[in-house]
Amino acid sequence: MIRVRYSSPPRYIKNAAASLGSRARLAALMLLSVIAASHLVIAQKTVSLAPPATDGQTQALLRASLNAMGGEQAWAGVSDETVTGSCVSKLPTGEAQTAKHFQWTTSGREFRYVPDTDNPGTALVSGHGKPSRTDEKGTKHLTAETARLALPYHLPGRILLTILHDSHYASEVIGNETVNGSLAIHFRTMRFVQGMPIPGTTQDWWIDPSTHLPVKVQYFVPGQQIIAYAPMTKVYSKWSGEANGLLVPHEIDTTMNGSALSSSCAVDGMQVNTKPDEALFDGR
Numbered sequence: 001m002i003r004v005r006y007s008s009p010p011r012y013i014k015n016a017a018a019s020l021g022s023r024a025r026l027a028a029l030m031l032l033s034v035i036a037a038s039h040l041v042i043a044q045k046t047v048s049l050a051p052p053a054t055d056g057q058t059q060a061l062l063r064a065s066l067n068a069m070g071g072e073q074a075w076a077g078v079s080d081e082t083v084t085g086s087c088v089s090k091l092p093t094g095e096a097q098t099a100k101h102f103q104w105t106t107s108g109r110e111f112r113y114v115p116d117t118d119n120p121g122t123a124l125v126s127g128h129g130k131p132s133r134t135d136e137k138g139t140k141h142l143t144a145e146t147a148r149l150a151l152p153y154h155l156p157g158r159i160l161l162t163i164l165h166d167s168h169y170a171s172e173v174i175g176n177e178t179v180n181g182s183l184a185i186h187f188r189t190m191r192f193v194q195g196m197p198i199p200g201t202t203q204d205w206w207i208d209p210s211t212h213l214p215v216k217v218q219y220f221v222p223g224q225q226i227i228a229y230a231p232m233t234k235v236y237s238k239w240s241g242e243a244n245g246l247l248v249p250h251e252i253d254t255t256m257n258g259s260a261l262s263s264s265c266a267v268d269g270m271q272v273n274t275k276p277d278e279a280l281f282d283g284r
Contacts, residue, residue, distance in 0.1 A: 061207060065213065069156065070245045079272075081270060082104070084104075084270075085266050086265070087115065087263050089262070102265070111125070111126045125281055127283030149220065166191075185209050187205055188204050213239055218231060218232070249267065250266060
């Protein structure tokens with residue numbers, strides 16, 4: 001079991017305050033006010049304003065979790081993933097819709113998410129940096145930010161590997177908390193550019209201290225306005241082995257915080273390193 005120590009304020013808040021001039025501090029506060037406004041639910045601890053840094057404690061937690069999911073080398077050896085299964089969505093009234101079979105394909109920063117394989121023309125695609133959503137009504141072009149924030153949260157191993165090795169992320173352990181009646185270690189991460197935090201990139205993860213598997217994540221997706229972000233939550237369960245010895249959650253429950261919209265997805269298989277044609281990710 002990993003033991004955590006909780007300290008407040010975090011070290012790199014102090015470092016940032018000391019290194020920024022008055023104008024930089026003002027700009028940072030203005031940016032943080034935008035970020036704070038978007039954090040409708042995740043407000044337990046201030047996101048640190050600092051150059052990217054991840055302490056040894058958080059690195060140990062990330063490595064332990066990756067090892068539990070098959071290991072760093074196994075995840076690093078994956079170039080693309082195709083995940084299949086079915087999802088049941090619930091309306092705000094609580095009424096469950098008919099289950100639909102999905103296919104989620106990712107390759108690096110490219111993705112094609114088909115929510116209903118009976119209607120393959122309905123999809124969210126990366127478009128090589130120009131994302132779009134297509135359905136029977138036509139094509140809706142989305143902002144480039146949509147592609148940047150549309151991370152494969154159905155594959156926690158891939159996300160945590162990026163957080164561990166991408167120097168633009170700053171991460172820290174928040175402390176021990178309770179998730180669904182069980183103890184979990186909460187850590188937070190955020191992406192930075194030139195020492196400044198990028199709005200909408202905050203991720204909060206909860207890790208089981210016994211199995212080291214993720215139990216929950218909270219993150220943000222672009223909202224309807226330019227600087228608005230919608231908070232989302234995924235809860236993971238029923239972990240099982242897949243291709244290359246990778247461990248993935250086979251049940252994923254997703255909710256949009258502050259609303260009654262939710263979905264429950266069951267994964268039934270995953271293929272890796274199939275090298276999908278790049279045209280698969282083309283927009284229209």
